[in-house]
Amino acid sequence: MSETSAELVERAARVIPGGVNSGRRRTTPPLVVQNARGAYLEDADGQQLVDYYGGAGTAVLGHADPFVTESVASASARGLHAGVGVSLPEIELAEQLTEVIPSADQVLLCNSGSEATAYAVRLARAVTNRPFIVRMEGSYHGWHDAVIPFSPGVVPHVNGLTLTCTYNNLAVLDELFRRYPDRIAGVILEPLVHNCGPTVMPDDGYLKAVRALCDDFGALLIFDEVVTGVRHHLGGVQALWGIHPHLTTMGKALGNGFPIGVVAGPSHLMQQWNTHDDGKAVFAGTFNGNGAAVAAALAVLDRLRDGQAHAHMFRLGEAMRTGLQEVADRAGVQAHATGFGSAFTLWFGPRPRCHLDVRKGDHQLFARYRRTLRTLGHFEKADVDGGRSVISASHTERDIAATLEAAGPALRAALDAGRGES
Numbered sequence: 573m574s575e576t577s578a579e580l581v582e583r584a585a586r587v588i589p590g591g592v593n594s595g596r597r598r599t600t601p602p603l604v605v606q607n608a609r610g611a612y613l614e615d616a617d618g619q620q621l622v623d624y625y626g627g628a629g630t631a632v633l634g635h636a637d638p639f640v641t642e643s644v645a646s647a648s649a650r651g652l653h654a655g656v657g658v659s660l661p662e663i664e665l666a667e668q669l670t671e672v673i674p675s676a677d678q679v680l681l682c683n684s685g686s687e688a689t690a691y692a693v694r695l696a697r698a699v700t701n702r703p704f705i706v707r708m709e710g711s712y713h714g715w716h717d718a719v720i721p722f723s724p725g726v727v728p729h730v731n732g733l734t735l736t737c738t739y740n741n742l743a744v745l746d747e748l749f750r751r752y753p754d755r756i757a758g759v760i761l762e763p764l765v766h767n768c769g770p771t772v773m774p775d776d777g778y779l780k781a782v783r784a785l786c787d788d789f790g791a792l793l794i795f796d797e798v799v800t801g802v803r804h805h806l807g808g809v810q811a812l813w814g815i816h817p818h819l820t821t822m823g824k825a826l827g828n829g830f831p832i833g834v835v836a837g838p839s840h841l842m843q844q845w846n847t848h849d850d851g852k853a854v855f856a857g858t859f860n861g862n863g864a865a866v867a868a869a870l871a872v873l874d875r876l877r878d879g880q881a882h883a884h885m886f887r888l889g890e891a892m893r894t895g896l897q898e899v900a901d902r903a904g905v906q907a908h909a910t911g912f913g914s915a916f917t918l919w920f921g922p923r924p925r926c927h928l929d930v931r932k933g934d935h936q937l938f939a940r941y942r943r944t945l946r947t948l949g950h951f952e953k954a955d956v957d958g959g960r961s962v963i964s965a966s967h968t969e970r971d972i973a974a975t976l977e978a979a980g981p982a983l984r985a986a987l988d989a990g991r992g993e994s
């Protein structure tokens with residue numbers, strides 16, 4: 573690292589604990605971003621990187637998309653935040669979201685994915701009058717107590733209200749429902765898991781069976797589509813696969829870099845919020861429906877509506893997965909190019925069906941491979957936690973080809989370094 577980055581890292585660490593503003597932003601070696609445009613990052617040393625982290629999956633159109641920036645700039649000129657009542661752009665965004673999300677008659681806006689999942693959990697508890705929430709090990713739904721029960725600072729009686737289950741394992745979920753038949757308010761899951769390194773796809777029939785169990789036991793199924801929503805389809809994977817949850821959360825790609833979260837569902841549930849005369853569950857937030865985020869989201873929906881950008885990203889995603897699998901096969905290493913649509917992860921281990929399989933992967937090789945790739949100008953976060961990579965509408969076939977060309981030498985170097993260590 574040059575003086576410039578090293579100095580900034582040191583300055584950051586003096587005044588920001590660990591030098592980063594989220595535990596999920598830690599990466600080794602540290603990264604100081606100077607600017608992010610289209611498919612590229614530039615670090616403080618001037619190194620250009622083809623970026624596959626995409627602002628933690630937010631930059632579906634690419635960084636600093638001019639259409640989004642222009643939409644936000646013109647909204648800014650009109651004033652971004654009266655903070656009372658509603659505005660025409662908020663109405664238009666809600667109309668468009670309810671049009672594209674199959675399970676939603678109504679939506680509410682907040683500022684992040686974590687807020688959205690916190691609200692969804694609250695609503696499930698409010699309408700069922702039950703305490704327990706089921707989450708899947710290996711998934712991530714944000715930073716709040718109900719979905720991160722293991723964090724220090726979560727008091728034991730709150731921690732005890734979250735039950736942890738295994739993705740793709742109906743027997744474990746069935747057992748939980750039988751043990752607590754009238755205590756489980758809801759099950760929250762990523763319909764396909766993008767948060768544990770490799771992408772974990774649902775087994776055939778799994779999501780339908782989870783919905784049926786929830787219905788049988790009077791619990792709500794929450795699809796956390798914070799990553800999958802907009803990125804894989806404007807209405808989330810529920811629109812692609814025809815499986816409908818009771819409640820849906822979205823965020824990330826909808827704002828293309830501007831902070832937004834969405835809670836969506838049928839009217840009879842959504843009207844339980846105290847935004848409605850008949851509702852009592854508290855939904856509040858000074859910045860909900862903020863004009864910048866709403867203008868960005870309207871621009872994103874506009875840009876993606878005709879399906880061309882999705883087709884482009886899915887094509888590049890497929891090319892990347894196919895190419896990476898070939899690279900790994902040529903290197904003679906056990907690997908699976910996992911992913912879906914624009915998301916991909918070259919995973920060194922057995923094809924994962926749940927977090928237990930993820931533990932069996934070669935996490936060291938994963939980190940070494942990605943760190944080496946970075947030295948060659950291609951950025952994939954070298955941490956299994958949050959290590960999903962994404963392609964944006966700004967990436968080109970040339971970007972993918974260049975990354976695939978670098979992937980072979982990076983993998984060979986990572987394998988050699990591993991042999992050196994053992």
Ligand SMILES: Cc1ncc(COP(=O)(O)O)c(C=O)c1O
Pocket residue numbers: 628684685686687689712713714715762767796797798799823824
């Ligand atoms: C599936 C999922 N849900 C929720 C969240 C939390 O969103 P945010 O970081 O915007 O609070 C994330 C963040 O990575 C996520 O991946």
